Amino acid sequence: MKVGVLGSGDVAKVLAGGFLKHGHEVMMGTRSPEKLADWATQNPTGRVGSFADAAEFADLVVLAVKGGAAADAVRAAGEVNLTGKCVIDATNPIADTAPTNGVLKFFTNLEESLMERLQREFQSVRFVKAFNSVGSIHMVNPQFKGGKPTMFICGNDEGAKKVVAGVMDQFGWETADMGKAEAARAIEPLCMLWCIPGFLRNEWSHAFKLLT
Numbered sequence: 589m590k591v592g593v594l595g596s597g598d599v600a601k602v603l604a605g606g607f608l609k610h611g612h613e614v615m616m617g618t619r620s621p622e623k624l625a626d627w628a629t630q631n632p633t634g635r636v637g638s639f640a641d642a643a644e645f646a647d648l649v650v651l652a653v654k655g656g657a658a659a660d661a662v663r664a665a666g667e668v669n670l671t672g673k674c675v676i677d678a679t680n681p682i683a684d685t686a687p688t689n690g691v692l693k694f695f696t697n698l699e700e701s702l703m704e705r706l707q708r709e710f711q712s713v714r715f716v717k718a719f720n721s722v723g724s725i726h727m728v729n730p731q732f733k734g735g736k737p738t739m740f741i742c743g744n745d746e747g748a749k750k751v752v753a754g755v756m757d758q759f760g761w762e763t764a765d766m767g768k769a770e771a772a773r774a775i776e777p778l779c780m781l782w783c784i785p786g787f788l789r790n791e792w793s794h795a796f797k798l799l800t
């Protein structure tokens with residue numbers, strides 16, 4: 589696939605590297621291409637452009653920007669360039685205030701997730717929540733003693749979720765489909781839970797697994 593990765597941070601770089609590793613074509617999108625100069629040197633087959641360039645290039649898009657800037661980034665990418673496309677939403681709605689006893693603060697609430705806000709504003713885009721509940725270093729083919737971890741996903745479009753489940757297979761994850769966009773109200777806070785051992789005990793090497 590042609591994959592457009594919107595973002596220039598750790599998540600964007602790790603996922604872009606994962607897609608290249610698995611044989612996809614990748615263009616990263618950013619407001620500041622100079623931030624990705626080192627990435628471009630290390631990944632000569634990858635491309636760098638604006639948010640709109642990456643969105644237009646892509647069959648599949650990854651949204652990996654600061655949560656508070658997610659809507660602005662999608663606007664800059666241009667809904668016209670994203671219409672009908674699957675957008676993997678890796679963002680979390682983390683507020684700018686400090687965590688309390690290791691618990692992050694969100695700017696959303698339990699009746700409205702960030703992905704629902706995006707889906708409501710950009711109705712022609714097929715958003716799928718994924719990759720938000722684990723640290724970036726574990727996103728691509730993670731190795732845990734406990735076996736393959738579970739990625740919780742959700743979104744309104746069944747076809748888009750099938751595409752994302754295929755990505756999860758390649759990236760070494762089991763997929764647990766939690767249903768429609770509203771399930772992001774539960775999946776986004778997994779980020780809070782995932783981060784607590786990190787903030788309290790500097791433990792960042794874990795992932796979730798759904799046992800049945």
Ligand SMILES: NC(=O)c1ccc[n+]([C@@H]2O[C@H](COP(=O)([O-])OP(=O)(O)OC[C@H]3O[C@@H](n4cnc5c(N)ncnc54)[C@H](OP(=O)(O)O)[C@@H]3O)[C@@H](O)[C@H]2O)c1
Pocket residue numbers: 594595596597598599600617618619620623652653654655657660661678679680681682719720721722723724725
């Ligand atoms: N770090 C992790 O391990 C991890 C794990 C799971 C999920 N997440 C989530 O993944 C997302 C990315 O995290 P990150 O740590 O890689 O990066 P980050 O520091 O949260 O975000 C950096 C990105 O946000 C963009 N951005 C910031 N302000 C913007 C604005 N006003 N308009 C448009 N874009 C703006 C930047 O765009 P430019 O490139 O144009 O500067 C940059 O690409 C976040 O939502 C985070 O919560 C992070």
